[in-house]
Amino acid sequence: MAKQEDVFKTIVSHAKEYGFVFQSSEIYDGLSAVYDYGQMGVELKNNIKRYWWEAMTMLNDNIVGIDSAIFMHPTIWKASGHVDAFNDPLIDNRDSKKRYRADVLIEDEMGKMEEKINKEVAKAAKRFGESFDEAMFRQTNPRVLDIQAKIDQLRDRFAKAMSENDLEDLKQIIIDHEIVCPISGTRNWTDVRQFNLMFKTEMGSTADGAMDVYLRPETAQGIFVNYLNVQKTGRMRIPFGIAQIGKAFRNEIVARQFIFRMREFEQMEMQFFVRPGEELKYFDFWKETRMKWHKALGMGDEKYRYHDHEKLAHYANAATDIEFKMPFGFKEVEGIHSRTNFDLGQHEKFSGKKIQYFDPELNESYTPYVIETSIGVDRMFLTVMCSCYEEQALENGDSRVVLHFPAALAPVKCAVLPLLKKDGLPEKAREIQHKLRFDFTCQYDEKDSIGKRYRRQDAIGTPYCITIDHQTLEDNTVTLRHRDSMEQERVDVDTLAQRLGQEVSLNNLLRKLL
Numbered sequence: 001m002a003k004q005e006d007v008f009k010t011i012v013s014h015a016k017e018y019g020f021v022f023q024s025s026e027i028y029d030g031l032s033a034v035y036d037y038g039q040m041g042v043e044l045k046n047n048i049k050r051y052w053w054e055a056m057t058m059l060n061d062n063i064v065g066i067d068s069a070i071f072m073h074p075t076i077w078k079a080s081g082h083v084d085a086f087n088d089p090l091i092d093n094r095d096s097k098k099r100y101r102a103d104v105l106i107e108d109e110m111g112k113m114e115e116k117i118n119k120e121v122a123k124a125a126k127r128f129g130e131s132f133d134e135a136m137f138r139q140t141n142p143r144v145l146d147i148q149a150k151i152d153q154l155r156d157r158f159a160k161a162m163s164e165n166d167l168e169d170l171k172q173i174i175i176d177h178e179i180v181c182p183i184s185g186t187r188n189w190t191d192v193r194q195f196n197l198m199f200k201t202e203m204g205s206t207a208d209g210a211m212d213v214y215l216r217p218e219t220a221q222g223i224f225v226n227y228l229n230v231q232k233t234g235r236m237r238i239p240f241g242i243a244q245i246g247k248a249f250r251n252e253i254v255a256r257q258f259i260f261r262m263r264e265f266e267q268m269e270m271q272f273f274v275r276p277g278e279e280l281k282y283f284d285f286w287k288e289t290r291m292k293w294h295k296a297l298g299m300g301d302e303k304y305r306y307h308d309h310e311k312l313a314h315y316a317n318a319a320t321d322i323e324f325k326m327p328f329g330f331k332e333v334e335g336i337h338s339r340t341n342f343d344l345g346q347h348e349k350f351s352g353k354k355i356q357y358f359d360p361e362l363n364e365s366y367t368p369y370v371i372e373t374s375i376g377v378d379r380m381f382l383t384v385m386c387s388c389y390e391e392q393a394l395e396n397g398d399s400r401v402v403l404h405f406p407a408a409l410a411p412v413k414c415a416v417l418p419l420l421k422k423d424g425l426p427e428k429a430r431e432i433q434h435k436l437r438f439d440f441t442c443q444y445d446e447k448d449s450i451g452k453r454y455r456r457q458d459a460i461g462t463p464y465c466i467t468i469d470h471q472t473l474e475d476n477t478v479t480l481r482h483r484d485s486m487e488q489e490r491v492d493v494d495t496l497a498q499r500l501g502q503e504v505s506l507n508n509l510l511r512k513l514l
């Protein structure tokens with residue numbers, strides 16, 4: 001079986017080869033951790049965003065959307081805590097001159113220790129065969145227990161150092177655990193320093209000089225500072241939500257794993273404003289609702305799990321991640337956070353404006369509490385690519401690469417293919433394509449053998465191929481080929497649009513959510 005890293009590399013090169021994702025500025029040797037979406041990628045990305053946007057704003061009477069500017073008043077970032085606390089702890093290796101995030105080095109170390117346990121489990125499973133009881137083994141095997149105790153100890157010390165911002169102890173953990181630089185292999189480390197992740201630039205020019213502004217590191221603050229505008233103009237009553245999709249920017253130091261961690265990325269965030277005291281009820285509600293949204297895609301329920309945060313940010317009273325099984329392990333795709341009234345309270349304080357809600361039922365005013373759901377579009381894109389990619393051996397000894405995209409997300413919904421480039425077949429195929437293209441993204445292809453054309457469509461995840469042959473000219477039927485099963489059926493041209501509509505419509509997906 002191919003190693004998971006190799007599988008991931010193959011997916012990354014497939015994404016480039018078929019026009020999904022390109023390295024930014026590639027002809028200038030690229031810009032690290034910045035990517036461009038190609039002709040297929042942009043369609044898939046737009047479909048993901050539509051699925052999220054419609055699930056939020058169309059299926060909920062009490063959620064509306066906004067689109068706030070990327071540039072915002074710099075005091076917003078002071079109020080939100082990003083100027084003072086949106087930092088990563090960095091450490092340099094003096095020999096390789098490479099810079100690392102100290103927390104990532106330590107997390108990787110824990111990952112290696114967990115890997116040792118997994119190896120012990122795998123060895124024992126092989127030895128004991130069918131009678132192997134994994135849970136029992138993990139609870140009783142002395143070597144596993146010993147490693148687990150070391151992991152627990154390290155995790156506690158690490159969490160304490162992070163929450164207390166104890167940079168000296170972070171360095172000491174690296175030294176105590178003999179963590180080496182992956183490049184130089186040495187332990188010649190500098191001290192750990194804090195590094196702010198926000199990009200800063202200048203706006204305008206005044207007599208006193210230009211104003212420093214930041215590229216927003218999250219879209220959420222654009223929602224918080226528009227809370228009053230939307231509540232008043234939309235006559236919104238609590239509980240209600242504001243949704244937004246937009247770019248966010250972070251000067252990530254350890255940018256890796258392709259589009260998993262980028263410097264410019266896109267977020268889909270929703271802030272749900274509730275009465276104080278009701279936030280945990282809505283936290284549970286959104287935790288469940290968001291998981292349902294992911295699982296409705298049908299990519300495999302076993303690939304998702306929650307990771308509840310034990311250590312919470314000072315302003316949060318509950319937080320969980322929805323993690324997805326990537327080829328490099330379970331990783332966060334979405335965060336659901338109960339952020340209390342921290343952000344609105346801070347903006348009230350820093351702006352001097354009253355940001356309160358008068359609750360007619362309670363006959364009192366209060367600062368609303370907030371549940372946030374925050375998902376990265378690019379990470380979601382990566383989960384879809386990773387989970388849908390398959391290299392399939394076929395019965396005839398042939399093989400194919402197929403992307404089993406959920407039909408509603410597929411960049412191209414159908415391909416119209418004349419069997420031959422003559423006998424009036426191309427003309428008939430064009431006629432069919434011109435009808436379908438009002439409702440579906442539709443490709444026309446007449447080059448190469450039909451087999452090659454099917455493979456090309458499989459490789460970009462097109463759910464349906466429509467083949468026009470001589471029989472089409474006689475009885476107005478075509479062959480409809482299904483991507484996943486490769487089965488073919490004869491279908492009347494006049495029923496095609498309705499048939500495809502049923503199969504690829506986003507509505508079907510949205511209906512699963514209610």
Ligand code: GAP
Nearest residue numbers: 218220260261262265333334335374375376379
């Ligand atoms: N407003 C809350 C917030 O921004 P976060 O956990 O920092 O929370 C939310 O980010 C989501 O944004 C993550 O779950 C992830 O999907 C995405 N994200 C964060 N940083 C990212 C990066 N550097 N590259 C790609 N996606 C990122």
